[in-house]
Amino acid sequence: MIFGLEFPPVSHAIEWPDLFLSGPFAVNKVVVLMWLSVIIVFLFLRIAASDSSLIPRGVKNIAESAVDFIQEGIVMQTMGPSGMAWTPLLLTFFTFILVNNLWGIIPVAQMPVNARMALPLFMALLVWVLFVGVGIIKQGPIGYFKNIAFPPGVPKALYILVTPIEIVSTIIVRPLSHSVRLFANALAGHLILISFAVITAALFSASVTAIILPFSFGLLIALTGFELLVAFLQAYIFTILAAVYIDSSMHAEH
Numbered sequence: 001m002i003f004g005l006e007f008p009p010v011s012h013a014i015e016w017p018d019l020f021l022s023g024p025f026a027v028n029k030v031v032v033l034m035w036l037s038v039i040i041v042f043l044f045l046r047i048a049a050s051d052s053s054l055i056p057r058g059v060k061n062i063a064e065s066a067v068d069f070i071q072e073g074i075v076m077q078t079m080g081p082s083g084m085a086w087t088p089l090l091l092t093f094f095t096f097i098l099v100n101n102l103w104g105i106i107p108v109a110q111m112p113v114n115a116r117m118a119l120p121l122f123m124a125l126l127v128w129v130l131f132v133g134v135g136i137i138k139q140g141p142i143g144y145f146k147n148i149a150f151p152p153g154v155p156k157a158l159y160i161l162v163t164p165i166e167i168v169s170t171i172i173v174r175p176l177s178h179s180v181r182l183f184a185n186a187l188a189g190h191l192i193l194i195s196f197a198v199i200t201a202a203l204f205s206a207s208v209t210a211i212i213l214p215f216s217f218g219l220l221i222a223l224t225g226f227e228l229l230v231a232f233l234q235a236y237i238f239t240i241l242a243a244v245y246i247d248s249s250m251h252a253e254h
Contacts, residue, residue: 016111034113037099044095067091074240079247086246089130093123094239097182101231104190105224112231114186117179120238124179127242135249144249178241185234189227196223 016029048063056064070091075083097114104112114120135144148170149163196219 029109029111030113030116033103033109033111034100034119037096037103037113040099041092041095045092066095070094070239074236074243078240078243079250082250083243083247086243090239090243093242094235097123097238098231098235101186101234102228104186104193104231105227110193112186112190114182114234115190117183120179120182120186121175123238124175124182127178127245128175130242131245131249134246138250174245178238178245182234182238185230189230193223193227 018026018028019032020027044059045063048060051058051060053060067087070087071084074090074094075087079086100113100119102112103109104115132144135148138144139147148166150159151162151166154162
């Protein structure tokens with residue numbers, strides 16, 4: 001309790017009681033929101049793909065804008081023309097992560113799915129499997145791991161330092177940092193919004209409501225808008241890093 005305001009424990013903000021089943025197969029609020037995200041993204045892309053009109057409008061217009069953004073802002077910037085075949089996967093990552101993040105500012109839901117570590121870690125491991133698999137296919141198993149341990153263009157004298165760093169970075173640090181970045185930003189934004197929501201609610205009953213409440217409420221609105229920006233940026237960052245990692249396996253010289 002601080003200045004008469006009681007803040008709930010962090011566990012209350014990220015852990016939810018099971019709705020049905022139990023153990024590892026338990027379904028809680030976060031799982032339901034994740035399922036809804038899958039349905040929303042599927043319907044969004046399915047409706048857009050089924051629209052055969054020459055002039056895009058509505059859902060198709062939004063979907064085409066998203067595809068153009070992925071192709072021009074991510075694929076062409078990191079992978080080049082050879083990476084266009086990865087557009088569907090990267091588009092799915094971006095839209096799915098974005099919808100999961102947006103639940104944090106949706107009334108009633110108010111919980112970004114990515115504020116739980118399980119999903120970011122699963123997606124990061126999926127990207128890890130993809131870029132390692134692509135590297136083995138494109139360069140061969142020996143060639144791929146050789147290029148990881150001994151990056152082309154590095155002076156041989158530096159390999160004693162570079163080799164262990166590159167091995168640990170590629171095999172261990174990449175998936176961890178890829179997932180923690182998304183998880184930590186989603187959780188931090190969620191906790192900030194909760195804190196200011198508690199403050200705003202408490203000020204309704206305070207004697208200085210007329211003076212402080214407008215500023216607190218205004219800041220809460222501003223933070224909600226900022227969280228919307230963060231939701232987009234984190235979806236973009238996760239997706240562009242996935243593209244960078246895959247491209248590094250496709251082209252050993254990178």
